[in-house]
Amino acid sequence: MDDFSTNRHAENPIKFEFLPALPSRHPDLWLSDGNIALVAGSFYFNVHKGLLCRHSLPLLDAIKALEAEERHARLIEGNPVLELDDNPVDLCRFLLALYDGVSGIKHDAEDFDVVASLLRLTTKYAVEHIRKDILRGMLAIWPRTLSAWEFREADATDAAGVYKPRSVYPHPILVINLARETSTTDLLPSAFYDLSRCAASEIATGYLVPGAGDRAQLHLLSDEDLMNTLRGREHASRFLSTFVVNELEGREVCVGCVHRSETDPFRKRICQATFEATTFEILRDVNGVVFHRSSDPLFAIMDADLMQTRNESASGRLNLLHRACEPCRVEFTASVDVARDEMWRKLPMWFGISNLPSWP
Known part of the structure; x- marks a missing residue:
């Protein structure tokens, strides 16, 4: 069978x-x-x-x-x-840069995808001259020096004085992740500081590219960089608090104060009252009531100085009765400059950035 x-x-x-x-x-x-x-x-x-x-x-x-x-x-x-x-999109951008150069590349939010492609592949394929050109443009937005940071911040402020960095510059989470991927640590201190000015919940939930519909990609920090950002944010907040206590609260007038010899008690305390009023204004604006720049100690410290000279008639902050004399103001300005320089120098340490040869 x-x-x-x-x-x-x-x-x-x-x-x-x-x-x-x-x-x-x-x-x-x-x-x-x-x-x-x-x-x-x-x-x-x-x-x-x-x-x-x-x-x-x-x-x-x-x-x-x-x-x-x-x-x-x-x-x-x-x-x-x-x-x-x-990725074929990245490779196309890289090859076009080899043939045509990168003189037409902008480094704003709109061109960030192109910049990221070029930095990734010029790093991978060791095309140093294009990589340096790309980094030069990026370092204008994510700079190493405090003076360059001030120019960057001014460029993100419109004619009405409204600060809108997200409409001009790429989101710092994108920059931090790209810098990690391409070992460009020079970009990290200012990118971390920029991100630290966001609310803690916003930092943790990441960045979703707007306008991409269902294909939108959520960009998140690594766990380590998330902790670095939050720790750095705490350091910066404490630094501002220490500045307020040491340089504003109960500040004594300088040796050359023009009101020191006044007999009128009110006039004798003009400079002290000025610094007390400045303290109140700084604390009042910690949550961005006036300038919509919350958690920004570098700006807050600078603003404490600018209040002494700025025409505040529009915003109604310090009035003319609360202006320190010139010797007291000059001495306070020096304290502000020292504090901001110190804070800038500490950014890499605060945000846990290693392998940074020098700073600033």
Whole structure:
């Protein structure tokens, strides 16, 4: 009796092998005289070996290895194929930068995706001249010096005096994550400080790119950087409190105070009353009542000084009866400058940033 259960007489089952889909020409970068096809994702870029080898040692090594196995090389349109694991959008931006340069790149919020692509791939492929150009532009927004930070802040303030950094600059969470990915630690202190001015809940919940619909990506800090941000925020808050206690509350008049010899008790206390009123205004605006800049100790300390000279008729802050004499004001300004310089120097330590060769 035949044993039908084993199906001994059935033919071997047909095995289907699915070949991977061929990549498509990239619409923006296919050069007719190119001699190498770079494949990334579902696209290939027909470009020139010589250009790649001139600017990138890692790509030079990869192309040499490819040429050593030329007999077995895969071809597209007669050109050898070098497969890369890069995002095709990033790779296109990188290649265009090699061919066209980066003079047209802006470093604002709108162009951040392009800047990020270029920094990632110029770091990966060691294209130092473009990487330096990109970093130079980024350091204008995320600077190493306090004076450059002040220019940056002024550029984010409109003609009406409203401070709107998020409409001008990329979100600091994006910058921190990119800096970690590309080992560009110079960007971190100012990016961490910028982020620390947000509410703690906003820092923890991350940043969702606006206008991206269902495809919006939520950007989060690593657990370590989240703790670094919150700790740094606490340090900055304590620094402001210490400044208020040491430099404003109960501040004595200077030796050269013009009111020191006044017989009228009110006039004798003009400078002391000024600093008391300044203390009140600083504490009143900790939550951004006036300038909508909460948790910003660098600004608050500077504003304590500016109150002595600014025309406050519009905002109704210190009036003319609460202005320190010039000698007292000059001495206080010196204290403000020292405090802000000290605070800026401490940012890397407060935010746990290591491997930073020098600061500022």
